[in-house]
Amino acid sequence: xxxxxxxxxxxxxxxxxxxxxxxxxxxxxxxxxxxxxxxxxxxxxxxxxxxxxxxxxxxxxxxxxxxxxxxxxxxxxxxxxxxxxxxxxxxxxxxxxxxxxxxxxxxxxxxxxxxxxxxxxxxxxxxxxxxxxxxxxxxxxxxxxxxxxxxxxxxxxxxxxxxxxxxxxxxxxxxxxxxxxxxxxxxxxxxxxxxxxxxxxxxxxxxxxxxxxxxxxxxxxxxxxxxxxxxxxxxxxxxxxxxxxxxxxxxxxxxxxxxxxxxxxxxxxxxxxxxxxxx
Numbered sequence: 001x002x003x004x005x006x007x008x009x010x011x012x013x014x015x016x017x018x019x020x021x022x023x024x025x026x027x028x029x030x031x032x033x034x035x036x037x038x039x040x041x042x043x044x045x046x047x048x049x050x051x052x053x054x055x056x057x058x059x060x061x062x063x064x065x066x067x068x069x070x071x072x073x074x075x076x077x078x079x080x081x082x083x084x085x086x087x088x089x090x091x092x093x094x095x096x097x098x099x100x101x102x103x104x105x106x107x108x109x110x111x112x113x114x115x116x117x118x119x120x121x122x123x124x125x126x127x128x129x130x131x132x133x134x135x136x137x138x139x140x141x142x143x144x145x146x147x148x149x150x151x152x153x154x155x156x157x158x159x160x161x162x163x164x165x166x167x168x169x170x171x172x173x174x175x176x177x178x179x180x181x182x183x184x185x186x187x188x189x190x191x192x193x194x195x196x197x198x199x200x201x202x203x204x205x206x207x208x209x210x211x212x213x214x215x216x217x218x219x220x221x222x223x224x225x226x227x228x229x230x231x232x233x234x235x236x237x238x239x240x241x242x243x244x245x246x247x248x249x250x251x252x253x254x255x256x257x258x259x260x261x262x263x264x265x266x267x268x269x270x271x272x273x274x275x276x277x278x279x
Contacts, residue, residue: 040060110161157191164271170196
């Protein structure tokens with residue numbers, strides 16, 4: 001064997017791109033938050049048309065960019081490509097359950113699930129709606145739980161008509177925990193399950209990464225929490241219409257259970273199991 005005094009061919013291989021950062025191919029699925037490296041525009045994917053991807057920023061503004069390289073996710077270069085069609089054979093609902101093809105929604109049960117407000121109901125519907133319709137479970141919102149004792153007493157739940165309640169900010173020593181304890185100790189307690197998540201509001205149950213942030217902003221106790229969140233994002237918050245638009249922006253970043261905190265996922269699944277358990 002003779003020694004190659006000239007070494008290897010410097011032009012062999014992909015010499016043009018040697019030393020350049022590699023781009024991982026990522027499917028442009030709705031809700032994915034990316035940054036356009038050229039302009040610094042950061043937003044969530046809201047649509048793909050032809051070879052163009054549309055990104056919506058925190059304020060609801062939408063800009064279109066060509067698919068391909070030139071995007072960043074968590075500081076890493078990526079190449080955005082069209083999302084491939086999902087295999088129909090293993091279709092799943094937004095909650096992660098296997099979808100039941102051509103299955104009708106069953107007649108509503110007497111059992112039901114109560115949530116605190118409209119936003120809670122909309123989030124539960126978006127992620128668990130298909131499952132709830134198959135099970136015949138109705139979700140109602142209460143507008144707060146201050147009157148939960150009276151609501152449960154009037155509903156008079158039974159073994160065949162149980163009630164599950166999802167409560168925001170259910171932590172030890174809170175007002176919500178005291179109300180839950182009273183209901184559990186009442187005559188109807190055996191047929192009611194009250195569970196909750198630790199978040200101040202259901203907004204916080206959406207993973208912050210879906211909004212392009214690492215953590216939810218901290219709001220001073222002197223400020224109404226939703227107003228504080230909108231102010232931190234630079235969103236209008238002068239009236240209830242502004243708050244509703246802010247929630248729509250947040251909800252648009254949720255497409256499945258993978259966009260939510262595990263603490264919420266477990267509690268909702270627990271409620272569905274409770275109200276659908278055979279008597």
